[in-house]
Amino acid sequence: MQYLLLGPTEARDDSHAPLPIGGARLRALLASLALRAGAPLAVTVADLVDEVWGDDPPRDAPAALQALVSRLRRALGARDRVLADPTGGYRLAAAPEDVDLHRFTRLARDGARQLDDPATPPAIAAATLRSALALWRGPALADLPEPARSALAAAPEALRTAARRGRVEAELRAGAADPASLLPELDALIHEHPYDEPLRVLQLRTLRAAGRPADALAAYERTRRTFA
Secondary structure, three states, rough: OOOOOEOOOOEOOOOOEOOOOOOHHHHHHHHHHHOOOOOOEOHHHHHHHHHOOOOOOOOHOOOOOOOHHHHHHHHHHHHHEEEEEEOOEEOOOOOOOHHHHHHHHHHHHHHHHHHHHHOHHHHHHHHHHHHHHHHHOOOOOOOOOEEEEEEEHHHHHHHHHHHHHHHHHHHHHHOOOOOOHHHHHHHHHHHOOOOHHHHHHHHHHHHHHHOHHHHHHHHHHHHHHOOO
């Protein structure tokens, strides 16, 4: 089984066919459990209720959660895919590598280490980071209600920004055939994160590599005004 959290929540069987996980709360429950796949402790009932129902929990939340867990087991095709913990709470019977968010985290960190390692060609780091970013299909944990989604998605979203910056850096160091092709993504990232100084520096270097010194000077002046 594969579980996808980097976009709409999905579960896919061994043939990569999606399973019918219908209903917003059912998808939220799966997302909450898959987020902790491989964790040593089960997800508590209180955390699951908060992350599934948000600010509008049912009157008998533990019973409602138990019914939702039963529905999820049926949707996944086996009772033993969602386990009740003796100490309370539930866990998904899955390894971290079964979840796209955890694969992304591993690949993004591998790519960052490769980029920092002088012995590793930057093209290898670029390929690793491209593989990591290709796992994204939309906002992380898209099916969790607020405010849980914003709180739990903050770390993967920040790592995604770092991976996008690192991929551009790696491709620039690898001698990108067309440095100008990297500029639209840099412009988008700067629009999202206008006070990210490393992004601004990377934009200037890319403009210079693209043979556009006048545009680099203009971008420098915009950066100076922005930070001032």
